[in-house]
Amino acid sequence: MTVRVVQFSTGNVGVHALRQIIESPHLELVGVHASGPAKVGRDAGELCGMGLTGVIATDDVAALVALRADCVVYTSQAETRPQDALAEIIAFLEAGTNVAATSMVWLVHPAHAEAWLREPLAEACARGGSSLYVNGIDPGFSGDTLPLAALTLCQSVERLVVQEVFDYGTYDDADFTGVSFGFGLAPGDETPTLFLPGVLTSIWGGPVKVVAESLGVVLDEIRESHDTWLATEAISCTMMHVDPGHVAAVRFAVEGIKDGRSVIAMEHVNRLTDAAAPEWPQPPEGRLGVHRVVITGSPGVEINTHVGLDGVDHNQGGVIATAARAVNAVPAVVRARPGLLAVRDLPADQASGLLRHRSSAQSG
Template sequence: MRRVVQFSTGNVGQHSLRAVIGRPDLELVGVHAASPNKIGRDAAELCGWREPTGIVATDDIDALIALQPDCVVYTAVGETRPTEALEQMTKFLAAGINVVATSMVWLVTPRQVDDWLRVPLEQACEQGNASLYVNGIDPGYSGDTQVHSALSLVTRADSITVQEIFDYANYDDYEFTGTSMGFGTTPEDKTPMLFLPGVLTTMWGGPVRNLADQLGVELDVLRQRIEPWYTEQRIECKMATVEPGGLAAVRFAVEGVRDGVPVITMEHITRLTAASAPDWEFPPDGKPGVHRVVVEGEPRVEVNTHVSHPTLDVTEAGCVSTAARVVNVIDWVCRAPKGMLAVEDIPSAEAIRGLMWKA
């Protein structure tokens, strides 16, 4: 039985919290919340669990450390507050507490991380004899597990394209996702955070370089491309209301180039409702979203992953899958050697152990 603290209860955290409460091999011992309206509330109330747990949310990190958990599930948004997130993670690690996280997506490929982030985390892992593992659905699954499955089916690969094609209309996260992608902005507005020079290559460049290293391919350059789409009609949805002339879809990618040709591409096509960017690619079979890998080679291979849920929107189902990528390996991370871990370090069977529990 692993003693677990859940850190944040937002779009991803509420689902990892629910999974931690439900799994018989995990024991929830603490919950962190930053919002005043969540502090003091029972964990069950914060994630829709049927029975009170007796564990109430706190914003006191020292009190959570004093609980001596085996692991912290860190799902708080860190990309907009990297210094604070880094301090929080290192504090847990230095105290001897393992961390699994969906935040700080640069860490999905830890061997590609810049020194400012990697060095303090490595030092904290060494000090506390603890391990850190970061993953998600994208960056994460589509660019590592899914692409490896596709590549295992070819004898020769000419190019690899990893895509996320999603309708974000019902994704209730304008505060981070909406503003970072610039939904509702016009060409005259300030450049959205995600599309500032170097940001895309920082967030998705690691997976591109990592895959190139694994393939033994030397890239000439890493480049980003961005294509906005502005609506002529008013669009209303949960994510945002976009007035005519505002951005309602965006296509962006990070490309690993060799001999002038992109050989590894990680591309996103993100729109608000099906009315946006009608000429761009849509998911197959009328689905609202897809994570796709296409390998052009011998033979051509295409792998499409769709997530869904009987009551949740597809974007929220994706948040469940994002949570799953770290909750499912808590026990292995707690047994792993100290240090920063990558997905390729984890035996595939360890990521499915204990999944058939009754809700």
């Protein structure tokens, strides 16, 4: 059965989600949300570099809700406009339209999200008999699917560490990622939102707790930390220009503590070009980024995941993978029970319809 889908936003992630929906033999694009006069009124295919589809982009949320689609793929930037995004998602859920999203990352593990966000969405799901699933690559795959799979290879575990080690230099997202991470700031500038007390835990504390639950461990506390690296010389890259003495790399962690020691950690090391923070952890040789899990124990496990092969930039690969994480889940979300869903609520098998002839594949 073909699933009727609305794509909500056509930005960095949304454009790749839109392309995949159009290509999928199991999904039917019935609506597209876009912002701004440059996109509204244009054909969906035109917005993602494909042929015409007959589906015209609109900024009329009510009209999209009225389509009563089976699912909306919601990739609009929500973390900087949570109340507006919450209202948009609730409108779809109350109308009976399921939502698979890459934003609202606090909901990757909804049981650990704060009540202000979790409760109205759960109520909307109940009223509409609909489901909401939020996931991506990080937060998402690297903090749930990757470590949970690695744990199945272990007889005993002393410590589990998940890392994103990425050069963000080629990522054209200064307005959100750059600002959030504080790239380009000088010492004494206002602290980026991401590093205000409790924010890191609100995003990556959920994955820490999910791993703890898998291990049958009740953590004593969760700790967060962060550090910055200041450029020793000017750095120019796609993300931005960084003057000497300004932030060109950040490192942070959210750790689960048991009996006085860190037993689970979600860590990030993000830099602007390989000139930044050369002494900090690096991806494997020949790679510019990695998502990996390292488990100390018996037998000890390390899994390194790379996105972006055959000439696809690693940052572009991460964006494409984030979009795919939501689009691939759509059929399972439509079939799932009503309510807020986590990765454990969906089948691991979400690959139907993905096989393509190489010449038809779109890399960005």
